[in-house]
Amino acid sequence: MIGSFPRSFQIRNIKTDDVTIHLRAGGRGPAVVMLHGFGDTGDMWAPVAAVLVKDRLVVVPDLRGMGLSSHPEGGYDKKTQAHDIAAVMNKLRIEKAALVTHDIGNMVGYAFAAQFPERVTHWVVIDAPLPGIGPWEEIIRSPALWHFNFRGPDVERLVNGRERIYLDRFWNELSAKPKAINEATRRHYARLYARPRAMHSAFNQFAAFTLDAVDNKVFAANGKLTMPVLALGGDHSFGTQMADIMRLVAANVTGGVIANSGHWVMEEQPKQTTAAIVDFIGVAANALVERRQIGMQRLHRIPLWIDGHKHVVEPVSVGSKLFDPAGQVKERGRTHIRAEGVPEIHGVGLAS
Secondary structure, eight states, X not given: OOOOOOTTOEEXXXXXXXOEEEEEEEOOSSEEEXXXXXXXXXXXXXXXXXXXXXXXXXXXXXXXXXXXXXXXXXOOSHHHHHHHHHXXXXXXXXXXXXXXXXXXXXXXHHHHHHHOGGGEEEEEEESOXXXXXXXXHHHTTSGGGGGGGOOSHHHHHHHTTOHHHHHHHHHHHTOSOGGGXXXXXXXXXXXXXXXXXXXXXXXXXXXXXXXXXXXXXXXXXXXXXXXXXXXXXXXXXXXXXXXXXXXXXXXXXXXXXXXTXXXXXXXXXXXXXXXXXXXXHTOOSSOOOOOSOSSOSSOOOEEEEXXXXXXXXXXXXXXXXXXXXXXXXXXXXXOEEEETTEEEEEOOOOOO
């Protein structure tokens, strides 16, 4: 279901060299920039933004040519779009930020982190591969991904006026729970993708993958990213493969799986996904677990704040190398932590 951003959020349209980026921004504190992908817009992040805004400055743009941003003819390679995000941050006087990305947003996020590593503090990357990296050539041969090469004038004529039919295919086939993407959500995004030039721009996002693969190989050859990365995949989608892919380009990666979800994690499992993002970035409503690194091979005593009181808790058992805030990943284990006078807390795996 499409959520609402808190009233404190402001709508802005920021003009860069050749594009106007539509965004929502609210809150104060360390910045978080959230990037969407195809089939969504920045609206997908409303549930997470409502939590993060309590302690953070949250910036949620629509990518070039998507949502309510403008539709230039070119610039859909992710290297260029990373410069769009840098320009937005410059206009907002944001020096550095945590990134949260999904789908095509992952590709823009990697191009941004690779070009501006000093501007990224943490990165949560969700359920989509990176062109040219790891098993990319195998992935793009999957029959489920025929849309990567579905474009051109005749294709646009076929889809014109039938955007809802086209989008339904993605929501239905790439989800574990199609009904979780309800009618209001489908209508909302179908209207946005039916706007003039919206599908033309969306097809251009996919058309740029060949160039993106070339750029990404150059980025990867320059060395791995060093900021902490949380790689999340839906258990009915990319699953643990997300972490495998990200370890090819980043040195400090924690893997995670969103249980009972396909690709559309914010629509299918919003609470579980929000909890994973918020915990990794370091914000929680009532409890904050501090770790020097999530990806450590040895266990640590964990300071935990509950109702304003500090307790030190001991990991009692660990059976996984998987970060699982919901404790629902079968056969991967979970950490069970207990403290004197503190309710038992389940589901946070602390291992590399």
